[in-house]
Amino acid sequence: MLNIDMRKIYNFYPIEPAPDAANLPTGGDIYYECADCQVVVNSVPFIKAACACGNLTGGGGNLTVKNPERVRVVRGKLK
Numbered sequence: 001m002l003n004i005d006m007r008k009i010y011n012f013y014p015i016e017p018a019p020d021a022a023n024l025p026t027g028g029d030i031y032y033e034c035a036d037c038q039v040v041v042n043s044v045p046f047i048k049a050a051c052a053c054g055n056l057t058g059g060g061g062n063l064t065v066k067n068p069e070r071v072r073v074v075r076g077k078l079k
């Protein structure tokens with residue numbers, strides 16, 4: 001698994017109000033922070049990506065979220 005700490009490259013800002021877990025937004029600058037392991041993964045990952053606990057797994061432009069209730073949606077801006 002790729003293990004880059006995205007926080008070293010990006011600043012992340014929570015999206016307010018928090019989006020509905022049943023209808024999470026996606027986009028190139030939208031990232032999901034796993035509430036269980038705190039790993040940040042892009043919502044449209046083009047390279048293989050996953051969080052440490054397996055809640056978020058993706059690649060090829062699609063992200064699979066096992067438990068959307070345990071996700072915090074954030075917007076990423078390059079530092």
Ligand SMILES: [Zn+2]
Pocket residue numbers: 034035036037038039051052053054055056
């Ligand atoms: Zn996780």
